[in-house]
Amino acid sequence: MGHRDRRLGRRMVLPLILLLLAVQGYPMAFAVYISAHDYRLTALSEVRWVGLEQYRGLLDNPSYWTAMKNTLVFVFGAVSLELLLGFLVAYLLWRPVPAQNLFRAILLTPMFVTPIAVGLMFRFLLNNQLGIIPVWLRSLGLEIDWFGPDLALFSLILIDVWQWTPLMVLLLLAGLEALPVEPFEAARVDGASELQIIRHLTIPLIRPVMLAAILIRMLDAFRVFEYVYAITRGGPGERTETILFHIYRVGFLYFRLGEAAAMAITLALVIFVLVVLLFRSLRRQEALT
Amino acid sequence: MTGLARGIAVKAMPARGILRWGRRWPVLLRFSMLSIAAVAVLFPFLWIFLASLKPPVELSRPSLFGFEPTGVNWSEVWLNSPFARYFLNSVMVGSLTVMVSLIVGAPAAYAFSRFRVGGTGLRFLILAAQMMPPALFIIPFFLMAYYVGLLDTIWAVAIAHLTFIAPLVTWFLIGFFEDVPRDLEEQAMVDGCTRWQAFVRVVLPAARPGLAAAGLFAFIMSWNEMFYALMLAGGHSKTLPVAIAGYWTFRGVDMGKMSVAITSAVIPVMIASFFVQRYLVRGLGGGALKG
Numbered sequence: 001m002g003h004r005d006r007r008l009g010r011r012m013v014l015p016l017i018l019l020l021l022a023v024q025g026y027p028m029a030f031a032v033y034i035s036a037h038d039y040r041l042t043a044l045s046e047v048r049w050v051g052l053e054q055y056r057g058l059l060d061n062p063s064y065w066t067a068m069k070n071t072l073v074f075v076f077g078a079v080s081l082e083l084l085l086g087f088l089v090a091y092l093l094w095r096p097v098p099a100q101n102l103f104r105a106i107l108l109t110p111m112f113v114t115p116i117a118v119g120l121m122f123r124f125l126l127n128n129q130l131g132i133i134p135v136w137l138r139s140l141g142l143e144i145d146w147f148g149p150d151l152a153l154f155s156l157i158l159i160d161v162w163q164w165t166p167l168m169v170l171l172l173l174a175g176l177e178a179l180p181v182e183p184f185e186a187a188r189v190d191g192a193s194e195l196q197i198i199r200h201l202t203i204p205l206i207r208p209v210m211l212a213a214i215l216i217r218m219l220d221a222f223r224v225f226e227y228v229y230a231i232t233r234g235g236p237g238e239r240t241e242t243i244l245f246h247i248y249r250v251g252f253l254y255f256r257l258g259e260a261a262a263m264a265i266t267l268a269l270v271i272f273v274l275v276v277l278l279f280r281s282l283r284r285q286e287a288l289t
Numbered sequence: 290m291t292g293l294a295r296g297i298a299v300k301a302m303p304a305r306g307i308l309r310w311g312r313r314w315p316v317l318l319r320f321s322m323l324s325i326a327a328v329a330v331l332f333p334f335l336w337i338f339l340a341s342l343k344p345p346v347e348l349s350r351p352s353l354f355g356f357e358p359t360g361v362n363w364s365e366v367w368l369n370s371p372f373a374r375y376f377l378n379s380v381m382v383g384s385l386t387v388m389v390s391l392i393v394g395a396p397a398a399y400a401f402s403r404f405r406v407g408g409t410g411l412r413f414l415i416l417a418a419q420m421m422p423p424a425l426f427i428i429p430f431f432l433m434a435y436y437v438g439l440l441d442t443i444w445a446v447a448i449a450h451l452t453f454i455a456p457l458v459t460w461f462l463i464g465f466f467e468d469v470p471r472d473l474e475e476q477a478m479v480d481g482c483t484r485w486q487a488f489v490r491v492v493l494p495a496a497r498p499g500l501a502a503a504g505l506f507a508f509i510m511s512w513n514e515m516f517y518a519l520m521l522a523g524g525h526s527k528t529l530p531v532a533i534a535g536y537w538t539f540r541g542v543d544m545g546k547m548s549v550a551i552t553s554a555v556i557p558v559m560i561a562s563f564f565v566q567r568y569l570v571r572g573l574g575g576g577a578l579k580g
Binding site: 004005006008009010012013015016017019020023024026027028030031034088089092093095096097098099103104105106107108109110112113114115116117118120121122123124125129130132162166170171174175209212216219222223225226229230243244247248251252257260261263264265267268271272274275276278279282283285 | 316319320322323326327329330331333334336337340348349352353389392393394396397399400401403404406407409411412413414416417418420421422423424425426427428429430431432433448449451452455456459484485509512513514515516519520529530533534536537542544547551554555558559561562563566569570573574575578
């Protein structure tokens with residue numbers, strides 16, 4: 001690669017770098033600044049330097065930890081269910097089946113719907129007076145309070161599973177379709193059973209793709225907001241208060257921007273670690289291909 | 290999906306050779322299981338569409354069929370409310386964001402795929418940039434929009450959407466440019482083009498499907514985004530997701546109208562998604578995952 005190519009390359013990247021500095025770099029620095037100040041939307045003329053005080057305050061802020069815990073439960077619950085279900089569906093779609101392309105197109109649709117619409121649809125589908133699902137369950141003798149204190153977070157997880165299992169299917173199916181055929185034929189000649197093949201061949205072979213898919217889903221699940229906003233608004237009590245919703249509440253309902261910014265920065269650090277893991281897993285796969 | 294559901298696109302591939310050994314699970318069993326999954330996916334869509342046709346008195350009755358369909362909700366929402374304007378707001382925010390992202394992202398992605406400018410560090414930066422949580426940026430954005438008087442304008446929303454759409458588009462395009470054979474541009478340069486001319490005249494046209502897929506997917510992401518839109522433009526510059534959320538208030542819900550709004554917002558992305566699906570895996574992996 002010549003000197004001129006390198007110069008052209010730098011020029012071609014420059015606009016993107018400038019754009020990212022403007023829309024990400026500067027706001028990020030501003031967020032750090034806000035987090036070190038007592039910055040209230042109701043008193044913008046009385047901004048006061050407080051250093052790390054707001055970070056220290058998070059340590060013994062029970063609402064913050066409840067929101068973090070709820071978010072972790074949500075992320076792990078949703079992503080593990082999506083992995084199981086997504087693998088099953090991808091496996092079913094992998095080999096020829098009648099209407100294969102139609103199934104694929106239908107089963108992928110939920111991930112393209114705006115999450116607020118998904119949240120509202122399920123809010124009213126599962127509503128005890130208006131919804132049709134409780135009517136059917138009642139005719140089976142089941143009375144389930146989907147958004148009561150015990151089940152609310154779990155119901156949000158199920159909604160996430162409905163919407164995002166398709167992404168898992170998409171990624172895992174791509175992984176399955178890229179697998180070589182020979183090892184499977186050899187295993188079959190040796191008389192291995194279907195379950196043995198899945199356990200000792202299929203899963204180990206697509207593990208790298210699985211890891212990338214899990215990380216991509218986790219990164220997304222951490223910012224769950226719309227379902228909470230559409231359905232529970234954090235309740236009952238704080239049972240479904242997730243971290244993004246809590247930041248919204250503290251910043252925009254209680255007007256404590258400084259404290260909200262400090263929370264957002266701790267969340268960004270968690271996300272950053274996951275991005276590092278995702279990047280490493282993608283690079284490893286590139287090295288393989 | 291927000292976020293990313295950001296992009297790994299998988300291209301549809303023919304099931305080569307798999308036929309011979311893939312006969313273990315009876316086809317009928319697999320077909321029935323997939324049918325159950327399809328019903329679970331389609332049912333909420335069917336339900337919300339039917340609700341949009343129900344006369345207001347029927348809406349409190351949880352039944353699927355057995356009502357006289359009416360267009361009254363549709364005409365109320367589209368003709369007698371500012372909904373069409375919110376629809377237009379979403380179209381404008383999405384087009385603006387995607388246009389800027391393609392103009393800025395395509396050269397950068399090309400420079401990365403051909404010259405490795407910035408190396409691993411830059412590539413990581415692009416991935417990290419699209420994954421950063423919106424909570425980190427919303428407070429600075431809100432204050433900046435407030436200070437410069439951009440609150441409740443589509444500009445504020447479009448700029449906020451650039452934070453994740455621009456890196457997303459760039460990330461997608463890296464993979465697609467790697468699929469364009471290098472011989473193409475080398476031939477163009479032998480014929481007297483400069484490298485830049487070769488990029489504009491030969492590489493960009495050759496990567497058109499990838500550009501279209503990345504642009505459409507980015508448009509869907511912007512169309513569906515609610516967090517920024519809700520905080521930055523809750524008034525007359527609402528985008529569709531914010532408008533949809535607005536049908537459920539503390540005074541109760543207007544089910545019929547909300548169903549119309551949801552159906553109207555979902556149909557365009559459904560159509561777009563069929564064009565995007567086969568490119569999605571390749572794009573999401575930034576070229577690392579096979580599509």
